[in-house]
Amino acid sequence: MKNKILEVKNLRKTYHDSNGEIEAIKNINFDIYEEEFVSIVGPSGCGKSTLLSLLANIEKQSSGEINWSKENIVIGYMLQTDSLFPWRNxxxxxxxxxxxxxxxxxxxxxxxxxxxxxxxxxxxxxxxxxxxxxxxxxxxxxxx
Incomplete structure (x- = not known):
């Protein structure tokens, strides 16, 4: 049996703006096991990037749990747009x-x-x- 490396339970992320509350992610649950290849697929605006930001600990969830099986997990994550300074070569x-x-x-x-x-x-x-x-x-x- 393969070891579970990630468990996500009841994950929720809400943003607030001048118009009120925007729920980017609601009630997400899944497990990932060793040697699995996982893809996150969905339409634009459905929360894929938000989910990755939560998993990479770039943002904090509003509620729910993200449990990694090991401490000091290193995650490589490339944002949709680069962060290069246009005035620098x-x-x-x-x-x-x-x-x-x-x-x-x-x-x-x-x-x-x-x-x-x-x-x-x-x-x-x-x-x-x-x-x-x-x-x-x-x-x-x-x-x-």
């Missing part, structure tokens, strides 16, 4: 995290340049986000 966008943490050294910069080349973006590192395809922009975001 691709290299500068890729370096922003190091700048914020005061860890921008020549060695770290060379490492990031190497990553850009590995991701197929070496020829584009001095271009700006609006000149890249959506897929190329997402590759930069993966590096951040």
């Amino acid at each position: 691709i290299l500068d966008n890729a370096l922003v995290g190091l700048e914020i943490r005061n860890q921008l050294t020549d060695d770290n910069k060379q490492y990031v340049i190497g990553l850009l080349k590995t991701y197929g973006l070496g020829d584009f590192m001095y271009k700006y986000p609006d000149s890249l395809s959506g897929g190329m922009r997402q590759r930069v975001v993966c590096m951040l």
